[in-house]
Amino acid sequence: MTFINYFLRYTTISLMFILSHMNAQNTEPYKYPQSEIATIHSKVLNEDRKIYIHLPKLDSTNLDNRFPVLYLMDGENHFELFAQYADYLSRPDVLAIPKMIIVGIPNTQRRRDLTPTVSITDWEGKPDTSNLIKPSGGNEIFLKFIKTELIPAIDKSYKTKRYKILAGHSFGGLSSINCMLTYPDMFDAYIAVSPSFWWDDRYLLKLADKKLKKESNLKKILFYSDGNEGGSSSFFHSDLLKFDSLISNKNLIGLDYMYKHYPTETHMTAPIVAYFDALRFIFKEWEKQQ
Template identity: 30%
Template structure:
């Protein structure tokens, strides 16, 4: 009977015999580190909650105005895909390779910190959840705008006006919240399968207020471009329906400067939409076809 490779490796070491590379690799597999990537933790000033920040940095020199930046919510889950695409595009000398990718996550090896992301990305829903389990979107918005973005600008050479935001599901809900409440904070916003259903569609109140402000000329500055994405097989049909209905409501606002695009990914479910969205997101954020 053949012995397992780890046993052979141990015996070889005991006898002073060189161990073949394949046996060494099988005995002690090594962790993989994504090249061109930096990671640091940042604690929110008001409550000390720690966020893990992942950054994919182009190897090329930054342009005179600095790198454009894409902020990716749920960074533990989605940053690797966005970072991998950026590296491929840089290798191929395409536009997306020259973008700084910043993933915003939590100090965990899991794809999601379910409780913290729900708190950070949602408005309050008092009938369903007790305090502290939801409703922290304004807390998170302040961390993002007042602390993280300045920290990224301190560490890297970035173009201040060229920053975009990607969010999926609850992250898409938060991305729309940012559009409605801070319509000039980002150059582009990408909301993938946004959970507009949350809080009995309470986000519609913010949407209506935003529409009135924009149509009445009360939004000073260039409003964010919006890309709405959904999957043909999104887990709840209402997610797709809500996105399609939102597109129809927002299209008349193009007369007041709002640029909106929509795509439905054939065959994709709720959980597969984000990785299908990577290339369209980079192109939309950069304003390239």
């Protein structure tokens, strides 16, 4: 690169940078806490995946600290919400939860990654013929991606503690429960907001009944909830009640669980309050120790 080219290139960048400030008189950009997007190549999924990462603000008092990590499915929907909760609720004048790292996983093929089986029936119980355009049943592979590629990459790049939470909504809630049933040791706490138990003729309710042996050990924290999907008599609500009753009857040793029903919230508004309640529930003992 010649000297003059070098000069022109950087003065152009500089001027663009400066002009954008000059356009807005008496205003400056508001600075949100920094988050970043990493791109990692997954051999398991055979594709590049973007990952959103929100880190606690470091200062001289916690430069060497390590932090719990919350892994969030549907990163494109609720990553900013969790980043906000993590920052605010861990402030020194709030201290409801510890400082945390939030890892949001945005979707590429949501239905493929977040459903446990190739669907046979749709949510009304009718034959599901949509698999050609919307493949399903890849949750096992997706969880393998999280376990063998994502978690090691995050642990390598950031100051993580061992404590990990998995959070999901709708199909993401389904995946969270599926992970707890299939690989319970992957996470310490599971959040399932409005999990789509209707999937494939209640596949996951049946799996839960099979996998969870009565009075077996399951030293985890579990939060699940539903909104007003279809009204109080809907299959959505009755599925959650069935799951809640199953969990209660299994009398699992060490499991600390909470079910919350939000009768005034929709499928899409419920995550705001449910994710907040879930964080409060998971860290209730931590809060007492502050």
